Amino acid sequence: MTRPLDARHARRLRHRSRSLSAAVAALLAAGLLAALATVLAATAWRQAAPASAPEVLGAILTPTQLVGLADGSAGQWVLVAIAAAVGVVGLAALLAGVTPSIRPRRILRDDRGAVLVDDDVIAHHLAGRAAVDAGVARSAVSAYTTRRAVTVEITPATGFGPDRDALQSAADAALAELSPVPPLLARVRVATNGRVGAS
């Protein structure tokens, strides 16, 4: 993956798109601006040509009335509720813009194009392989990934202790062969308390 286009595609697919949240935020802001424009345009019309202004314009607030709403014309708790709603929307937009939004995916080396593999695919494979290597049922193995590591947890039958070091080496070797970018570390844990009746 040496071409700039492949690197760009890989980068975009590793991050969540903010298109929907950005579009919603933009439409919300556009609505508020349009409402403000209506108030200002109605004021301008009333000022410039009061005789020709239709009666409907009377229903539209003037800028001073609009600012005055916050002075107590509207109930205090109504204002608090509006402030809270606006604050929640603002915080949501701020968080959506600031957080990195990285998808749980890794890039694999390939000369033909960009290749991305989901972390769950790697975790399922390591779990299946660990189950075979440890000689336990697949249901006795669970695996999950974090930003830097994939953790494989094995709960064997009581009295049966798989070789943790051998399982760790096998998982390390599997990840080394895959060599994902960013790299993943394997952590194999064997439960000390086995499960009664498990195979």
Added chain:
Amino acid sequence: MTTSNRVAARILLVTIGALFVAASLLLLARTEVVAALSATTIAATAWSALDEAAVLAEGSAAIAGAAAAVALVAAALLVGFALSRGRGRTSTALVLPAETGGSDRVELSVAAVRDIVRHVADDARAVEKVDVHAYRVSRRALARSGFEAHAGGGAALLMTGTVRRGADPRDAHRELSAIVERLDQALDVLVPVVIELVPTRHRVARAA
């Protein structure tokens, strides 16, 4: 894979978010529910500026009209921005332009590519199914990466391979690479390809 500018989306989200949070704090300051907030100089200054601006707009038709025009233009720009998000998917995977003097321009649809890919993917063992979509790529981006570029630009293929539960991702990668190789042979031209390997949601789909 879409062509939307992600930096612009991020800047807009942060700007609108910050403005909304500031507006919320200003409203709270005016209600005097939070006394500490109402006592700040910034809140007092901001509200007095708003009061002055309201009086100014009400006193002059020209100022109110100009401000309304600015607000309308900003609203129109924001609507334009919102409508331009997420574009770029195309139903044409490849365009072979007519040779000089000829009229035999050939367009290959994504559906045709999907059929080829699914036919080849029948033999796959680690991959449960493959889906293909095409996204527009500019002529400049294609040329910069060494792909054949025509006047109208081209497309990149996004191949999504659903990997069977427990299957080796390297096997899935190899199988999809083989599919891409067959596709290259069938099309006789190199198009940008992106492969994504996603897990199956079916618990019964296990690797053979």
